[in-house]
Amino acid sequence: MGVSTPLLGISVLAYMMVVFYFGWLGYKQTKDNDDYMLAGRKVNPFVLAFSYGAAFISTSAIIGFGGYAGAFGLGILWLVAMNIIVGIFIAFVIFGSRTRRMGANLKAVTFPELIGKRFQSRFIQGFSGALITVFMPLYAGSVLIGGARFMETALNIDYNIAILILAIIVAAYVITGGLIAVMYTDALQGVLMFVGMGILLVLTYSKLGGVTEAHQALTNMAYLVPDNLAAVGHTGWTTMPAFGSPTWWTLVSTIILGVGIGVLAQPQLAVRFMTVESTRSLKRAVLSGGPFIFMMAGVAYIVGALSNVYFFNTQGMISLEVAGGNIDKIMPEYINSAMPDYFVIFFLLTLLAAAMSTLSSQFHAMGTAFGHDLYREGIMKGKIGKTINVTRAGIATTIMISVVLAYILPPGIIARATAIFFGLCAAAFLPMYSGAIFWKRMTRQGATASLLVGTFASLFWLTFIHAKEATALGISQALFGVDTILTGTWTLVDPILVATPLAFLVAIVVSLMTEPASKEHIEQCFKKN
Template identity: 50%
Template sequence: MNVSILVPLVLVYIGIMSWLAYYGYKKTVTKEDFLVGGRNTNPIIMALSYGATFISTSAMVGFGGVASVYGMGLLWLAFLNIVLGIFVAFAVFGKRIRKMSSKMNATTFPTFLGKHYDSKFITVFSGIMIFIFMPAYTSIVLIGGGRFLQESLAINFNVALLILAFIVAVYVISGGIKAVMYTDAFGAVIMLIGMSIFLFVTYHAVGGLFEGHQALQAMKSMVPEDLAADGHNGWMSMPDMGSPMWWTLVSTMILGVGIGVLAQPQLAMRSMTVSSNKSLYRSVIVGGIFIFFMAGAAYIIGPLSNVYFMETNGQLAIQAAEGNTDLVIPRLISELMPEWFVYLFTLTLISATLSTVSSLIHVQSSAFGEDILRTIGVKKVFSGKISTNRLGVIVGMVLAVVLAYALPGGIIAQATAFWFGICAAGFLPALTGALFWKGSSKQGASASMIVGFSISVFGFLFLKSSQSTAFGVSQALFGRDFLLPYPWTHIDPLVYALPLSTIVFVGVSVMTKSKEKTGWNKEKIDAVQ
């Protein structure tokens, strides 16, 4: 890439983002402005911000690369992304979260749960879980953006990482959620344009819509022996049911991320930022179109890259990427796309990185400052010179950068599934009960969250081989990378952690019979519903 062209483009882009962040800063007066945007955000801005937060480098680069190995079966995840991640999240969960959070004056996800169940423990525990585990997800998004800047700008990875971290920290500290959402929406437009062009050019390169899929179907005989032994049936088919590839694709990629989206704190909070149900319904249309072109395009381009690389290089995509799925999409862009698009996609990936990281850091900061410190009575630090929320931005950013250095390559999709899965097991039963079941109790919610997070983390550390081997805890304690044989080595912990946490939630709630003891009692729930 011509740095003399790219650098001015990036500077103009950063200038626009900075102006939007400053605009958000000027509009941020109260704590409610900082945390939930004053609850009057334009629905289009909210939907674009939601989509840009949802779809990051993990989807475009990480899952796009994974799709080049697993094939079109990953499109089931795009289906769940739209049905659960947009329609159910906005039209079903979102409208109740909006009404209830406004009535309770809840401005964060943990505070929402804590106030509903009248439990400081739930607020603090939720905040701690977010603050401990979210940096892992934040770091892999930073890695994706940092690696692309490293290649495109020919700068040191450490420098690229610190530049991204500094930019995000500045406008989240100054403008809060308003700055985050304005910059997200601008980034989303660039992302949508970039991925739409990428999808069109990819189809053109492989001969067209039908020709490309036919060519991919014809490559079934080229599946490597090791993948065929794991159940691979070609890139146009699902793996053999019950095979290692099937368990990974279905339980980790499709269910782990597809279901986990409903319990993502940074996404659930978006419903708190609009003024009416009508705004949420409008957001469904914009969000659905955005996710279709972003997630759907990435999961189609990944498999089709095999056709392109085989025709041009005589290699499968994973071979052309030297075995690293995170490099498939960058290599495809480098070889396939015209020079001008590389500049556009650079801005697309920067947008994806900044939008997601800024939202994650905002949630981490509110978890640290609002849900943990303020709940236990700490309102100011350093003699009142800095607010707890802004201190949380700094601490969360430092943790994310440190982890970005520590995590290995090819980890983007796995780390995404890890975060989405533990959120589903830990938060989803309690959140669903708060929204729809008058018989839920704080004892049931507390027990469910403890069980959900504990079982999920245990599964990732000691049972699922891809993560337990990488973490090394099982090897250090027991001299084995994982404790149980197949299929436990390939089953995502969500598959057993979510049912267990749900059973605990329902069982304990029924036994305690405390539906009248929540801080938000039956009459108040009826009034909202």
């Protein structure tokens, strides 16, 4: 690390003080359960857009996927296009407006509660809450690890202590200030991220002689692709991988479709649509949401790929060689060696902001899923009062689970946690959620069947067929003596391509075979308020 630790320490301290000030403001403004769970349903469109984007984009998106672009090239730009078109435009304008309206009609305060009340089913609410409680800590654990690794290298803090410090700092303002604190600190962190990534894009292109010149230099490097990567489909950094190759399947099914579509059914993101007062606010939020995602994901992937040109010009090596074969080190290596010292400090703060903004949203979503949806509504059948303290206890419990997971899980498993969680949400929630807000004929039985089939088909595919997880988990090997029970291309196909269509099909067939909900209830759900 070339920058001075005291200067960085002071910058981090100043940043933390501003974050705590915003957290304290959230605490002061939280008067009742609606404030704590939904920020009072009157959030500013800009705050919605930036907090949604900052919660969506974590350290792993910038470092992990940026490093992926450094290793495999610009094909991942299709994910950016998906994130803007599906993750912002379709999510806000088409899903968001109906979600907000139905949430207000049914007085729902969480994503599982919205679905549960739409289908008049405590089971759906409790099971969805349980699913989030069990699997979101995996995703939060991986973000915690990303943030702690940054603190370890940048501030010389012991890694194990860094995990604890990061969790306690974020927990402090999430538990006290609720969603108001989460969204306002997220928006602040989003602004920091936006500026940091904007500077990074300009500095990179200017260092490499301009846009076309930089791309042309990268195109000319195709002959440098290592043999072992060429063997699995890598054809260069400005070309798509060979069609049908293992690299192509990973890029298209797991990354572009898994994350690109999975974002629609993320509980911690969908709940944000219920925090604004009107459909107009959601349309206004599109204005800043689209450019924000471009400046985060788009810049990370473009810069990650172009780092190859910089390293080849200065050291005669490609990025993957400079990083010693570890793709997670490509972006930090590039920032440290190519960028001026003042920017390195700013970029490290950008990364810390990316980790904290995602963590705070995860902590709030899984805490409310555990305290409100699973415990209060699912287990206690709503017999305990609507106190904020039950939710606070839920948040504290799930944070502890995330911290324990961050300590005990091996790096190989945790790095895949983001994609696993996105894929699982797409299969378990997306068919049920889409049906809930778009199809009046969808029945409780159809929704329940779709939730169960999506969940278990996804978990079965992960455990026994999709090679990356099945091999790492070792359950298939222990039971059947083989890494995966199918062979060939099937082991490369992401669960989202199998479990999600299956869950959609089940939702439609079972709904058409069962009695629809009463006309009065459907009118209550869909009325314009």
